[in-house]
Amino acid sequence: xxxxxxxxxxxxxxxxxxxxxxxxxxxxxxxxxxxxxxxxxxxxxxxxxxxxxxxxxxxxxxxxxxxxxxxxxxxxxxxxxxxxxxxxxxxxxxxxxxxxxxxxxxxxxxxxxxxxxxxxxxxxxxxxxxxxxxxxxxxxxxxxxxxxxxxxxxxxxxxxxxxxxxxxxxxxxxxxxxxxxxxxxxxxxxxxxxxxxxxxxxxxxxxxxxxxxxxxxxxxxxxxxxxxxxxxxxxxxxxxxxxx
Amino acid sequence: xxxxxxxxxxxxxxxxxxxxxxxxxxxxxxxxxxxxxxxxxxxxxxxxxxxxxxxxxxxxxxxxxxxxxxxxxxxxxxxxxxxxxxxxxxxxxxxxxxxxxxxxxxxxxxxxxxxxxxxxxxxxxxxxxxxxxxxxxxxxxxxxxxxxxxxxxxxxxxxxxxxxxxxxxxxxxxxxxxxxxxxxxxxxxxxxxxxxxxxxxxxxxxxxxxxxxxxxxxxxxxxxxxxxxxxxxxxxxxxxxxxx
Amino acid sequence: xxxxxxxxxxxxxxxxxxxxxxxxxxxxxxxxxxxxxxxxxxxxxxxxxxxxxxxxxxxxxxxxxxxxxxxxxxxxxxxxxxxxxxxxxxxxxxxxxxxxxxxxxxxxxxxxxxxxxxxxxxxxxxxxxxxxxxxxxxxxxxxxxxxxxxxxxxxxxxxxxxxxxxxxxxxxxxxxxxxxxxxxxxxxxxxxxxxxxxxxxxxxxxxxxxxxxxxxxxxxxxxxx
Amino acid sequence: xxxxxxxxxxxxxxxxxxxxxxxxxxxxxxxxxxxxxxxxxxxxxxxxxxxxxxxxxxxxxxxxxxxxxxxxxxxxxxxxxxxxxxxxxxxxxxxxxxxxxxxxxxxxxxxxxxxxxxxxxxxxxxxxxxxxxxxxxxxxxxxxxxxxxxxxxxxxxxxxxxxxxxxxxxxxxxxxxxxxxxxxxxxxxxxxxxxxxxxxxxxxxxxxxxxxxxxxxxxxxxxxx
Numbered sequence: 048x049x050x051x052x053x054x055x056x057x058x059x060x061x062x063x064x065x066x067x068x069x070x071x072x073x074x075x076x077x078x079x080x081x082x083x084x085x086x087x088x089x090x091x092x093x094x095x096x097x098x099x100x101x102x103x104x105x106x107x108x109x110x111x112x113x114x115x116x117x118x119x120x121x122x123x124x125x126x127x128x129x130x131x132x133x134x135x136x137x138x139x140x141x142x143x144x145x146x147x148x149x150x151x152x153x154x155x156x157x158x159x160x161x162x163x164x165x166x167x168x169x170x171x172x173x174x175x176x177x178x179x180x181x182x183x184x185x186x187x188x189x190x191x192x193x194x195x196x197x198x199x200x201x202x203x204x205x206x207x208x209x210x211x212x213x214x215x216x217x218x219x220x221x222x223x224x225x226x227x228x229x230x231x232x233x234x235x236x237x238x239x240x241x242x243x244x245x246x247x248x249x250x251x252x253x254x255x256x257x258x259x260x261x262x263x264x265x266x267x268x269x270x271x272x273x274x275x276x277x278x279x280x281x282x283x284x285x286x287x288x289x290x291x
Numbered sequence: 292x293x294x295x296x297x298x299x300x301x302x303x304x305x306x307x308x309x310x311x312x313x314x315x316x317x318x319x320x321x322x323x324x325x326x327x328x329x330x331x332x333x334x335x336x337x338x339x340x341x342x343x344x345x346x347x348x349x350x351x352x353x354x355x356x357x358x359x360x361x362x363x364x365x366x367x368x369x370x371x372x373x374x375x376x377x378x379x380x381x382x383x384x385x386x387x388x389x390x391x392x393x394x395x396x397x398x399x400x401x402x403x404x405x406x407x408x409x410x411x412x413x414x415x416x417x418x419x420x421x422x423x424x425x426x427x428x429x430x431x432x433x434x435x436x437x438x439x440x441x442x443x444x445x446x447x448x449x450x451x452x453x454x455x456x457x458x459x460x461x462x463x464x465x466x467x468x469x470x471x472x473x474x475x476x477x478x479x480x481x482x483x484x485x486x487x488x489x490x491x492x493x494x495x496x497x498x499x500x501x502x503x504x505x506x507x508x509x510x511x512x513x514x515x516x517x518x519x520x521x522x523x524x525x526x527x528x529x530x531x532x533x534x535x
Numbered sequence: 536x537x538x539x540x541x542x543x544x545x546x547x548x549x550x551x552x553x554x555x556x557x558x559x560x561x562x563x564x565x566x567x568x569x570x571x572x573x574x575x576x577x578x579x580x581x582x583x584x585x586x587x588x589x590x591x592x593x594x595x596x597x598x599x600x601x602x603x604x605x606x607x608x609x610x611x612x613x614x615x616x617x618x619x620x621x622x623x624x625x626x627x628x629x630x631x632x633x634x635x636x637x638x639x640x641x642x643x644x645x646x647x648x649x650x651x652x653x654x655x656x657x658x659x660x661x662x663x664x665x666x667x668x669x670x671x672x673x674x675x676x677x678x679x680x681x682x683x684x685x686x687x688x689x690x691x692x693x694x695x696x697x698x699x700x701x702x703x704x705x706x707x708x709x710x711x712x713x714x715x716x717x718x719x720x721x722x723x724x725x726x727x728x729x730x731x732x733x734x735x736x737x738x739x740x741x742x743x744x745x746x747x748x749x750x751x752x753x754x755x756x757x758x759x760x
Numbered sequence: 761x762x763x764x765x766x767x768x769x770x771x772x773x774x775x776x777x778x779x780x781x782x783x784x785x786x787x788x789x790x791x792x793x794x795x796x797x798x799x800x801x802x803x804x805x806x807x808x809x810x811x812x813x814x815x816x817x818x819x820x821x822x823x824x825x826x827x828x829x830x831x832x833x834x835x836x837x838x839x840x841x842x843x844x845x846x847x848x849x850x851x852x853x854x855x856x857x858x859x860x861x862x863x864x865x866x867x868x869x870x871x872x873x874x875x876x877x878x879x880x881x882x883x884x885x886x887x888x889x890x891x892x893x894x895x896x897x898x899x900x901x902x903x904x905x906x907x908x909x910x911x912x913x914x915x916x917x918x919x920x921x922x923x924x925x926x927x928x929x930x931x932x933x934x935x936x937x938x939x940x941x942x943x944x945x946x947x948x949x950x951x952x953x954x955x956x957x958x959x960x961x962x963x964x965x966x967x968x969x970x971x972x973x974x975x976x977x978x979x980x981x982x983x984x985x
Binding site: 507 | 790791817824853864869
């Protein structure tokens with residue numbers, strides 16, 4: 048779905064068959080997400096986290112999901128709500144703890160959710176590897192720890208490393224600052240975090256953006272995610288995030 | 292050598308012990324490059340190629356070098372001149388051909404230079420891996436070709452891959468557009484190419500920059516190489532490059 | 536080659552380089568992300584109408600490449616992989632070499648059009664070196680493009696200057712990649728690479744399957760439409 | 761613990777968290793690139809004088825992090841790894857998570873200051889989980905930082921609340937990394953991790969080596985200066 052007909056009212060289309068990744072409704076944004084999908088969710092804590100899209104995914108109803116995200120949600124909203132509704136089979140993250148990880152901890156203790164803990168840098172690199180066509184790589188992170196269990200170990204140049212595999216998503220949910228109709232994205236300050244690597248690691252990448260700008264308005268030296276890594280963009284001008 | 296005393300006349304220092312990576316002379320820029328060093332040279336053809344620093348390296352006199360560069364020089368100037376002077380033991384590149392690769396071809400036919408041909412994407416990734424602390428990775432590039440000779444091959448998920456090792460430099464020579472005293476760099480258009488990955492892959496990274504700007508003048512969203520990857524900056528306002 | 540076939544080939548007019556490029560351009564769907572190999576494939580961009588949005592990528596970190604600039608408007612820092620001056624379209628972006636080859640190897644491009652010395656009926660391609668004793672072999676980004684991009688089309692003359700077929704049962708030149716070519720555009724025909732080998736999709740006017748077969752080094756099948 | 765040693769320990773005043781952070785800050789050379797682990801180490805930044813250029817990195821893609829903002833000047837998109845609002849100094853830059861951990865794992869940072877549950881005399885560190893049956897283990901970036909950064913210092917209380925030494929012969933908690941700790945700052949002392957084990961670099965006023973040994977779970981050596 049790289050090409051969709053342009054909608055009237057978006058940034059000045061003159062050619063009705065031009066590339067336009069901007070969708071007008073949440074239903075369009077979520078279309079095609081299947082039960083059992085691996086869903087990459089951007090953000091570090093609540094900053095850069097695509098909250099509107101997570102709510103859209105809840106509404107959409109897909110279940111049996113594997114969620115890949117640095118954190119496992121806070122309180123009973125957003126990601127935590129998705130978990131609470133029993134939609135998530137497994138979570139792959141580096142840091143499920145939070146100020147209020149109540150939902151995750153309940154499910155985990157009850158054995159109702161599978162947890163794969165991945166060191167944060169290894170998580171980022173496994174996602175980047177998936178996006179860059181690298182099926183596996185070696186890293187020194189976690190050598191000699193219990194997270195090395197069942198992983199292939201190898202000595203290279205006198206140092207020990209673990210083999211880690213690429214982690215690809217069926218879907219990525221991304222939060223951006225600005226977007227254009229080709230799907231080019233910028234981020235704001237530390238809200239960049241996992242978003243660019245997740246955008247490139249998924250088959251279907253859906254971004255929510257605070258600002259939709261005309262094609263050509265973004266500085267080509269400053270685009271952090273080129274549109275080739277983005278399938279759909281939804282305009283969600285929600286204002287300021289709240290740290291949770 | 293992360294920290295050097297500030298020089299009078301650079302962008303408004305008030306603290307004499309602040310970080311200042313800007314050097315005033317080519318001799319300072321080249322200080323410490325040893326015989327036998329692995330030298331990464333940025334650029335794709337002549338665009339983004341640090342010509343002044345290459346001339347500085349010729350002047351400096353280090354020999355027995357291994358040069359890592361996408362190309363092997365044109366005519367009898369710059370990189371080709373370095374080769375012609377017999378300073379280069381080995382070249383690692385993807386594309387030694389050019390409109391006028393006379394020096395390289397003479398040396399290569401005479402058996403006076405060792406050549407390691409690396410596919411361009413594998414070259415970029417091996418450099419990036421060195422910079423990112425990844426000692427080795429798998430790639431499908433070159434499987435089944437003569438460039439796969441003596442490389443470990445492995446099937447992952449039903450596809451064949453080769454194991455490639457990180458390629459680190461002792462020195463990197465970089466061409467940038469703008470630089471500040473912390474070593475933050477921007478590039479111009481396609482002159483970015485290999486420069487950011489080489490900057491992060493070397494122990495001593497030396498950049499020539501067309502413009503020196505005050506600290507804080509570069510947009511933090513647009514810095515393509517953060518200063519942590521840069522050791523020294525030399526102001527070389529040479530104007531427009533010429534495609535060769 | 537039997538005489539009738541030879542006469543048929545001799546009588547038909549092979550496509551020019553420009554016609555071949557135009558034919559490839561015609562077949563690229565709107566909205567595709569496309570990399571054009573250095574040499575003849577670079578011309579393909581000139582034949583995609585400006586109002587049709589095909590996004591061209593260049594290995595040296597340019598996504599959204601536009602046509603050659605007017606002489607007075609050259610940006611001397613903006614070249615393509617063939618080291619020619621190009622422009623950037625609105626919506627274009629720059630990236631470094633590792634990110635650029637991440638785009639390639641990661642399977643994000645829909646199409647790559649490559650030149651080649653030989654293509655085999657199993658999709659093998661040889662396009663970087665004509666001998667194991669090459670005086671200075673140069674691979675560039677060909678191997679990365681060939682294995683990484685979703686679909687590889689080849690644009691090449693049907694025969695060498697000495698009359699040998701560039702379409703073969705097996706490549707004899709050093710390989711670039713195994714089994715990746717999906718379609719071949721030559722000056723005589725357009726052929727798909729199928730599980731059964733080469734299937735003829737189109738031929739220049741006046742050519743017959745038999746005549747094309749007579750100048751082709753691998754069995755041809757008629758395309759089933 | 762013999763009685764004399766116990767009395768000496770009881771009489772001396774351990775450093776406060778703030779004093780420990782200030783002591784670490786004092787020892788960071790100007791110009792170093794430094795990552796501060798979440799928890800107590802984050803405080804270290806507050807004690808580096810503003811005119812001294814130490815460049816702080818945060819895992820979530822911030823290089824050149826400055827102090828907490830004034831309440832009216834908060835950028836709500838700019839947090840540190842501990843999810844507190846911070847600022848960006850002039851010369852700072854943002855990067856994505858893979859690039860940020862490339863900085864960490866690639867050995868580009870001079871120093872990382874981590875909190876810990878235990879440090880062993882061989883430099884092993886345990887700082888992410890206190891049991892193999894942790895109800896919800898959370899590792900974050902600790903393992904990447906511990907193996908990637910050129911030098912790891914640990915900032916922690918000398919003993920647990922129940923009086924057990926956090927400096928040990930071997931870690932009993934799940935390990936974060938093997939043999940990486942170079943120095944430990946506790947509320948009682950500063951110790952280097954050497955090939956011979958812990959070497960005391962400094963102690964709080966009134967403390968003796970014998971007294972410190974009495975509350976430490978691994979042999980101590982006097983520092984050779």
